[in-house]
Amino acid sequence: MRVLRIFALLAIVAYAAIVAAFYFSQRSLLYFPPRGYLEKAPNKRFLEVPVTTADGLSLKAWYAPASSKSSTIVFFHGNGDSLLGAAQIAEPYIRAGYGFLAVEYRGYSGLPGKPTEVGLYNDARACIEKLIASGVAPQHIILYGHSLGTGVAVQMAREFPVGGLMLLAPCLSIASLAQIHYPFLPARLLVLDRFENDKKISHIHVPVLIANGAEDQLIPPSHGAKLFSLARDPKEYHSIPGTGHNDSFEGFTPISLDWIAHACPP
Numbered sequence: 130m131r132v133l134r135i136f137a138l139l140a141i142v143a144y145a146a147i148v149a150a151f152y153f154s155q156r157s158l159l160y161f162p163p164r165g166y167l168e169k170a171p172n173k174r175f176l177e178v179p180v181t182t183a184d185g186l187s188l189k190a191w192y193a194p195a196s197s198k199s200s201t202i203v204f205f206h207g208n209g210d211s212l213l214g215a216a217q218i219a220e221p222y223i224r225a226g227y228g229f230l231a232v233e234y235r236g237y238s239g240l241p242g243k244p245t246e247v248g249l250y251n252d253a254r255a256c257i258e259k260l261i262a263s264g265v266a267p268q269h270i271i272l273y274g275h276s277l278g279t280g281v282a283v284q285m286a287r288e289f290p291v292g293g294l295m296l297l298a299p300c301l302s303i304a305s306l307a308q309i310h311y312p313f314l315p316a317r318l319l320v321l322d323r324f325e326n327d328k329k330i331s332h333i334h335v336p337v338l339i340a341n342g343a344e345d346q347l348i349p350p351s352h353g354a355k356l357f358s359l360a361r362d363p364k365e366y367h368s369i370p371g372t373g374h375n376d377s378f379e380g381f382t383p384i385s386l387d388w389i390a391h392a393c394p395p
Contacts, residue, residue, distance in 0.1 A: 342372035
């Protein structure tokens, strides 16, 4: 019995150590910021825009003004992407005449600071305020989030009277997603940066487009379908066949361009 008690105690200590390691390292498990900054955007239409956040960080965004359409798309990338990836996603929208603002987060692309949920909201808020100050009306802004960026987009849709919200590969929340990936831990209770889309989406009163890659192995497509059920009308949902988490952009682009044309104000 004494040996069993010792083994039980060791198991408890080991499990507690695993829980503690998860808790204290969780942001390194959530954010994967590329460090290098590309001094020149690959598309000559992009302008580098300096942005100062409410908490005093000096960041940069890339902005291509609208050429023939009234709307500007504000893009929030996922946890391992960067301005370079955002610029490549922007190409079809720029060709169609829309404006495109690629938001970059603190700690990403060589910018100062460390990413947190509150920090990313500050970064996004500063970029949108800069865009509005440049003369783009809030109702002509379409927010577009991918993966982790959907949490930023949803929060900004609650704060600004934008024209529409597009979510590609959204999760219900980081807490619910963490519980799926770490089922042996009380991950749902330990998560600091929660990005609770499921609690916020019903408070958004603009047209919503939600889509998932049907074969997404990182964020279950059921998350997008559930989020769609929680959203208010008008709303639209698409499952993109044969695509996963990071290869669904090509299938989403024509869907989103059509949706913007018919669902969002001119």
